[in-house]
Amino acid sequence: MSGSCLTIPCSFNLRNDLIKYLHTGCAAIWTRTDNRLTSGFPAQTTEQTGDLTKMDCTTTFNNMRTHDSSYYYFRLDCHNTLKETFLNLYVNILVKADPPSPLLTPSTLEVEEGTTVNITCSAPAPCEPHPPTLIWTPILGKHQDRMQEEQDKTKVKISTLTFTASHHHDGEIISCTAVYKKQDGIPDVPVTRSVTAAVLYSPKNTTVSVSPSGPVPENSNVTLTCSSKANPAVRNYTWYRTDGSRETLIGTGHILNIEASKTHLKTPQCQSVPLVQYQKTVM
Known part of the structure; x- marks a missing residue:
């Protein structure tokens, strides 16, 4: 990302007869494909974080710019016999204006109420000294953050959010924002990825309204x-009247039209039937 740093994981091998020339004064130099020294990376903005005496050439470049995009080769200069350009050690650096959006796993969320949910947010951390900060909204539960090293030695910031699914979460937009720090005085850059929760739950808050009242x-x-509120939505309603332990079906459907009479003094009930459960409401 333009205005931020970039850490390049790097290691090299030497012939046995050259190892003796390694010392703490050796310098790691990165050259472009046109064989010019990297004028965009003066010594004061380049941090050699790897131990060259252990053949670790990991380097951090600060305040990258879009015009710094290029292929770069590693060169080792120990100011003695050991001066070598490693043509097999190169990296293609592409500096973009904006950072990539974080990744959410799973990318879709459909769970039953009461289920323990784990959502993982991961964001590349190309600038190892300043990894992105991951922020969850809304705060539904606890989260654990960690840094993970990939097979190519690059780093990824990972945050796992854990909560128990409730019907209150149905339709909730859960977002993870990765905030990247810039080095050029420009405000930090946030990028967000979201997922909408679909929580399956049985009918709740079943009510009956009467017209006229x-x-x-x-x-x-x-x-x-x-x-009634439910997910999936209630498709079948049944109406019945109870007399002691006896139930009498008096109609079906969302709306029931009846004629008021003395026989309707018994309490009518509405039953909302989802796929597996139901809830009764007494009027």
């Missing part, structure tokens, strides 16, 4: 409406 004359029409 209040006392009604005998033989007048009354409309009963049953509603």
